Amino acid sequence: MRVVLETPQGTHLIDCREGEFIWDAAARSGVTLPAICHQGRCLTCASRLIEGEVDQSKADAYYPEDRAAAFVLVCTAVPLTAVVLRTHQEREMRRHRIALGLPAPYA
């Protein structure tokens, strides 16, 4: 599956294998994205979905409000279609969680 990553260092086009997490596919392609827990919990890998659809069911803590605001935890996200993502959205996702009274580790 085609994944476009808009990072602060530039745009990367990577290919994600079936069932592969986007973070893992990025690492395999030489693009290191932020992450700590790799469990879909700590929000370090937060990204914003610009286009497409992802399966986030493997995340430890992901809320309907996160989906509604187009936040994605790429360490545990599998693309269901071709996707475009803006990475490095950790701070923005924490602000979003705090504003809604949802858990925001490291915040």
Added chain:
Amino acid sequence: MPEEAVPAGDVSRRVGVEVIRARGVDVDKLIKMLVANAAAEFASTYYYYTILRMNLAGHEDYKEICEDARLEDRAHWELIVPRIYELGGSLPNDLRVFHDQAGCAAAKLPDPPTAANILTLLLESERCAIRSWSAICDMTFGKDPRTYDLAARILNEEIEHEAWFIELLAWERDKKSIPSGHFRRGEPGEAPYSKNRQLYNP
């Protein structure tokens, strides 16, 4: 960044904080990360490992190793909490709020609670801990020797725990021998790194 002067007798600020801030540590962020890691040690692992250990009936060897990891995680909690307060931080007054701030997933009893499933969960919990404490080491290396020392002690034990659970899971699930390279602890929860220099860590 120059160190901010702390006037003589001023108890509202700490030189121990100003010197690390002057060396480039984002102290507010560090406190938040330490609270998240403390929550993971206490709420995501120590508490849930108690339940996992209870459910390893028939596997006395696994129970003993799980007990070591459980008690050492408690030692990590005891070791790091004083540092949070030294830095000017504090723990949330509500345990539920504290639990939700944990940077690692709760190690809840898997369904079905087979030994292989429990060992898999233990392994992944230790891996999250390694990543979390490595992040603290990265933030503090060369800038905040006290936090670095405490985090590195904890990291040493988390790395040993991962090796134990790789060995046990490889045998239980795959009948493969992948030695951890370690011998047994002297007594349960010995915590050779995080308790050999106590910082109120009984």
